[in-house]
Amino acid sequence: MNEAAEHSALIPMDRLVTASSQLYSLPDIYLKVRDIIFDPESQITDLGDVLMTDPGLSARLLRISNSAFFGLANEVGTISRAVQVIGFQHIHDLVVATSISKAFRGVSNDIMSIESFWIASVERALIARMLAERKRLPNSERMFVGGLLLDIGHLVMYEHIPEAAQQAISHADDQFKPLHLAEVELLGFSAAELGSDLARKWQLPESLSDQILYQDRPELLKHNAEVAIVHVAKCLAGTAAEPDAIGLVFDAISADVKAILNLTFEDCEQLLAGALGELSETLELIIPQG
16 A cells, blocks of 8 residues: 555545534534524524524624724624624624634644644634725625635644644655645645535535635636635735745736736735734634633
């Protein structure tokens, strides 16, 4: 048995997805919120009533509603008002973000600290949201969730198959190839494929699972602005806020992606600066502490 086949046999992706979806299950409150949001006959009061059954989540949503994240002129004092002002879709996305970050609370591994993981994830999320706003995409705030969950597959890998994940990282470094290609060679699947399937298992929106799946291969979904946006967010996050470093990243982004988004070097500079400016506050809002 060759090395690739040996690692692929370690644990099939579908088993890893099933185990992860059960271990890191989304709370009942999310399922109730999802059912109300996708029910055409539901009312604002229905959603408010469900959210108020979870005091912790309600408090977090009010904090987010009154933060720079939305930049509202008037203070939002009640959940019903938050639903009115922010809207069903944004409430859904915020509940997804807070629920999933809480579901993975306590996960630890030797490859990456959970703190470092969420810092990188929130930076990607902010860049994705800001780029969507800059390009005037409708419901641009929803791109925050795409950026936040982009690397969820790696979190599962690092927790459940850490040795194989580390070997893929080493193989990518030794062979000077992208990590997702090294993962496919050694494991039979990439973290993007794993994360996308997990999102489907959680019954998250298809557009979100597509963003995760095609994050490294945006050319496979031509003219898909959402996939292009999360791809750019992934490329930019973690880059030093210096012209030379940003220039290297900008040059590496494909011409097709740049054309879809009309992306400029100045966009990249401003996106990175904006994300770094909001990073600390957003981490406190989205990621459970203590």
